[in-house]
Amino acid sequence: MKAYIVALWIAVCGLNIGTLQAQDTLIVFAGASLTEAFEAMATAFEADNLQVDILFNFGGSSTLATQLNQGAPADIFASANPAQMQKAVDGERIAGKPQTFAHNRLVLIVPIDNPANITSIDDLNTPNISLILAAPTVPVRAYTDTMLDLLANNPEYGIAYRDAVLANLVSEEPNVRQVVAKIAFGEADAGIVYQSDVTPDIADDVQAFPIPDNINTIATYPIAITDDTAHSELAGAFIDFILSSDGQAIMATWGFVPLPTDKPCLLLCVFSKQMDG
16 A cells, blocks of 8 residues: 555656665754654654654754764754854755744743743843743744844833843753753743743643734744755655645644745645645
């Protein structure tokens, strides 16, 4: 049955599957905030492609870009911001042009008991509260700093607000999930993370407060195939699945802002979609 499906897929698509052999392994480097969404993505993709095994290396995008530039093997890099993707591009580790596959928003989180009675970012300049952010090289921190700079130029907040917020900073973490974990354990009064980081497993341990779009910073996530992958067609098929309506639905389920629904597929069609067509 499997051989029939593959043969029919070739006939319909007119494509040479090349490296799509039995037990192919695809190594994906992905920002920590993508953990649950990409694990769900892999489960769905592998269900339709039984010969594929997707292995992830999740971490801070800046750390992953450094690992790539130091020669770490990978087939795909999914970054939480364009700057770290550009770092990999400059290191000549990326083939072709990166593509945006999702967006995200910043949210404010506090421990479930909210000891500092924080309800919005307006409270972050309160003296003596403790704030945790990601380290300056981590994408979520870059987005946070951009937001704070915008607020510094906003007459309703100003430079004094931004300086007071940063004066409350007590820890800088290597990735966004560490920020979430410390807030969930009550190690600080507040943190700024992505809305997708408030996952079901920590929903009972934190409170999340939205940040209005007019003062928020929308995160952009690019993805690309690496320069020396031995599985370019398989990598392209997985990226195409992420960009498909099914993949974008998974991203939305895990709190990301999906791409516009009229965005066309840009790479190979995933096997199951070809079978449906």
